[in-house]
Amino acid sequence: MTQEQLNRYKVISSLIDGKLSISEAAMSLGLSERQIKRLKKGVMERGPAFLIHKNTGRKPQHALTDELKSKIISLKQSDKYKNANFKHFMELLEEHEGIAISYSCLHTILTKAGINSPKKRRRFKPHRRRKRKPQEGLLIQMNATPF
Structure with a gap:
C-alpha cells in the first residue's frame, strides 16, 4: 500500500471505531461525505484491500509491447x-x-535507450547583442531622420 492508501485506511478505521465523524473524515481526506460512506462500507465488507486500486501493477492497455x-x-x-x-x-x-x-x-x-537524435549545430546568428557600456548614460542615442 502507498502512504496515501495507508492514511486513508487509518482515517476510515478510526471512523469505523467511532473516533471520527463522517464529516471530520471527509475534511481530513479531502473527499465528499458520500465517498467516505462508500469507503467505509467497502472496508467493512472487503477489508483494507478495498482501498488499493484494482489496476495497480498492471500494464496499460494502450501501452506499446x-x-x-x-x-x-x-x-x-x-x-x-x-x-x-x-x-x-x-x-x-x-x-x-x-x-x-x-x-x-x-x-x-x-x-x-541512450540514442540521441543526430542534429546539426545551430546556425550562426548574424545579429549579435551589443556589449554593455561600463556606466549608465554613456550610450549615445540619436535620431537620424530629417524631420
Missing part, C-alpha cells in the same frame, strides 16, 4: 536508419516498416 520497443531500437541502430533524425525515422518507420507511432513516444523510447 516490449517486442515492438526493442524492434524500434534495433532498427534505429541498424545501418539503414542510423543517420536519420527522430522525425525522419518516424516517417520511415511508417512508410517502410508499417509501424505508426507518435513522435513523443518514439522520442521517449529512443532517449531511454
Whole structure:
C-alpha cells in the first residue's frame, strides 16, 4: 500500500471505531461525505484491500509491447536508419516498416535507450547583442531622420 492508501485506511478505521465523524473524515481526506460512506462500507465488507486500486501493477492497455520497443531500437541502430533524425525515422518507420507511432513516444523510447537524435549545430546568428557600456548614460542615442 502507498502512504496515501495507508492514511486513508487509518482515517476510515478510526471512523469505523467511532473516533471520527463522517464529516471530520471527509475534511481530513479531502473527499465528499458520500465517498467516505462508500469507503467505509467497502472496508467493512472487503477489508483494507478495498482501498488499493484494482489496476495497480498492471500494464496499460494502450501501452506499446516490449517486442515492438526493442524492434524500434534495433532498427534505429541498424545501418539503414542510423543517420536519420527522430522525425525522419518516424516517417520511415511508417512508410517502410508499417509501424505508426507518435513522435513523443518514439522520442521517449529512443532517449531511454541512450540514442540521441543526430542534429546539426545551430546556425550562426548574424545579429549579435551589443556589449554593455561600463556606466549608465554613456550610450549615445540619436535620431537620424530629417524631420
